[in-house]
Amino acid sequence: MPLARDLLSAGTIRVDAESRLGDALPEIHKNRSTHAAVYERDRFSCVIPLHALLPGNPQRIFADLVASRALPVRPGSTSIDEIGRMIEGSSPDGVGITDEQGRFEGVVTKDALLGARLVESKAKAVEMDGRRGELERLVAERTDALRAAVVQLEREIAERKLVQARIEQTLREKETLIEELFHRTRNTLQMIMGLVALQAEANPESGALARAAARTTQRIQAIARVHQCLYQSGDLSRVSVRDCLHGISRELLQNATATGVAPEVHLDIEDQRFLIDTVVPLGLVFSELLANALQHAFPAGRAGNIRVSLKRQGAASSVLTFSDDGVGVPGNFDAWNQPALGLRLVQSIGVTQLGGKVEVSNIGGLSFRLEFPHPVAPARV
Amino acid sequence: MDISRILLVEDEAIIAMLYHVQLRHLGHEVWRHVTTGEEAVDLAERERPDLVLVDIHLAGKMDGIEAAQKISAMAGAPVPIIFISGYSSQEVRGRAARLQPVAFLEKPVSLEMLKGVLERVVGNPKPASAPNA
Numbered sequence: 001m002p003l004a005r006d007l008l009s010a011g012t013i014r015v016d017a018e019s020r021l022g023d024a025l026p027e028i029h030k031n032r033s034t035h036a037a038v039y040e041r042d043r044f045s046c047v048i049p050l051h052a053l054l055p056g057n058p059q060r061i062f063a064d065l066v067a068s069r070a071l072p073v074r075p076g077s078t079s080i081d082e083i084g085r086m087i088e089g090s091s092p093d094g095v096g097i098t099d100e101q102g103r104f105e106g107v108v109t110k111d112a113l114l115g116a117r118l119v120e121s122k123a124k125a126v127e128m129d130g131r132r133g134e135l136e137r138l139v140a141e142r143t144d145a146l147r148a149a150v151v152q153l154e155r156e157i158a159e160r161k162l163v164q165a166r167i168e169q170t171l172r173e174k175e176t177l178i179e180e181l182f183h184r185t186r187n188t189l190q191m192i193m194g195l196v197a198l199q200a201e202a203n204p205e206s207g208a209l210a211r212a213a214a215r216t217t218q219r220i221q222a223i224a225r226v227h228q229c230l231y232q233s234g235d236l237s238r239v240s241v242r243d244c245l246h247g248i249s250r251e252l253l254q255n256a257t258a259t260g261v262a263p264e265v266h267l268d269i270e271d272q273r274f275l276i277d278t279v280v281p282l283g284l285v286f287s288e289l290l291a292n293a294l295q296h297a298f299p300a301g302r303a304g305n306i307r308v309s310l311k312r313q314g315a316a317s318s319v320l321t322f323s324d325d326g327v328g329v330p331g332n333f334d335a336w337n338q339p340a341l342g343l344r345l346v347q348s349i350g351v352t353q354l355g356g357k358v359e360v361s362n363i364g365g366l367s368f369r370l371e372f373p374h375p376v377a378p379a380r381v
Numbered sequence: 382m383d384i385s386r387i388l389l390v391e392d393e394a395i396i397a398m399l400y401h402v403q404l405r406h407l408g409h410e411v412w413r414h415v416t417t418g419e420e421a422v423d424l425a426e427r428e429r430p431d432l433v434l435v436d437i438h439l440a441g442k443m444d445g446i447e448a449a450q451k452i453s454a455m456a457g458a459p460v461p462i463i464f465i466s467g468y469s470s471q472e473v474r475g476r477a478a479r480l481q482p483v484a485f486l487e488k489p490v491s492l493e494m495l496k497g498v499l500e501r502v503v504g505n506p507k508p509a510s511a512p513n514a
């Protein structure tokens with residue numbers, strides 16, 4: 001009597017490693033009459049009813065396997081893979097197949113079962129390969145897109161660096177130009193002072209010319225001081241009037257103390273920022289008043305005080321007040337009709353250039369009050 | 382301190398003439414006047430000045446600070462230096478301050494400014510170290 005594996009090897013039932021188990025089952029079923037005669041149930045340690053292997057009956061497989069006690073079936077095992085794993089090692093010739101009445105139907109070898117699993121694994125591998133391929137394609141696409149983005153970003157960064165370098169270069173050139181312009185301006189002012197002094201020097205017999213030259217050089221100095229304020233402010237549209245007036249005062253006092261005792265100067269300057277159109281004339285007015293007081297109000301090292309304040313008045317104007325407790329002036333003193341240029345300059349700059357109103361008082365020393373509107377001109381830079 | 386040998390280093394002719402006048406008004410005279418830093422260093426090597434009045438921006442390759450540095454490094458008692466400049470940036474001031482000059486005068490320089498500084502030099506047996514006028 002042929003063994004089941006002989007029947008298998010003779011090709012009666014073609015179940016091999018390349019076949020799916022499901023594909024082999026109809027073939028087994030078709031040949032059951034042939035194999036009825038070779039019922040050798042006892043040769044197989046594992047016998048499975050055919051119907052249990054058909055789709056939709058997985059639980060029956062377990063029931064029969066449990067009943068046959070051929071395999072240590074774990075409750076909850078449901079797949080062909082797991083059955084295959086259980087069959088491995090415990091059934092050398094394969095698995096016997098029976099019909100519903102327990103008659104032998106055929107045999108499925110261990111190799112066939114493993115082959116089916118292999119094919120399934122291969123199918124899964126192919127599926128996984130497909131998925132992996134898709135993933136790899138997606139990753140490659142994303143990688144290419146990222147590479148392109150990186151190249152684009154690198155190009156943009158390089159362009160931005162170039163633009164930034166150009167801006168920095170322009171800024172350096174601008175700073176150098178401003179520095180050079182200020183230097184040239186100071187040099188030019190120094191040359192003008194030189195020409196005035198040389199002219200006076202060339203006419204030593206004229207005391208009036210010498211005095212005029214000295215006063216003119218002082219005014220040139222005042223222009224230079226205001227100029228220095230602009231240079232130091234760093235923002236030509238919004239110059240700190242407080243810093244500017246303090247700077248002018250410091251320098252004038254430095255010169256005054258170099259030639260003798262100077263009075264105390266008390267500054268109460270509200271910190272405001274003005275356009276250069278306001279700071280320049282205001283600085284000149286302040287410089288003129290302070291230089292005038294230092295020169296005339298405190299003769300022969302006389303001690304005293306000079307008080308200056310600059311405050312906002314309302315939203316649209318400010319007031320500069322200037323007073324000293326020096327020797328004062330005669331009662332009939334008319335500030336605006338003096339032969340000396342200084343006070344006329346204050347009047348002219350205050351009224352015509354700043355658009356303000358200048359008042360002078362001669363009670364307990366000279367005092368000035370300049371009220372001027374805040375500039376309405378747009379910033380120039 | 383005797384400052385009869387005042388070395389003036391200034392490349393602007395009119396400004397140099399002004400310093401001549403100002404110094405004369407203050408009772409001093411310019412001993413030598415040169416227009417470049419190189420000339421100033423050469424001269425100082427041959428004949429030591431009592432005081433150097435030097436502009437920072439000069440004709441030639443050497444600026445006033447570099448010239449003053451070379452003069453200060455020469456053997457012997459240090460020579461008082463007065464810088465005069467239209468440049469007042471922090472960078473320029475910083476370079477100048479390292480030489481501990483008597484003063485750093487910003488243009489335009491008035492008679493009063495010069496007088497105050499010279500009085501300090503004359504009144505001191507040794508060069509002062511204040512960086513500013």
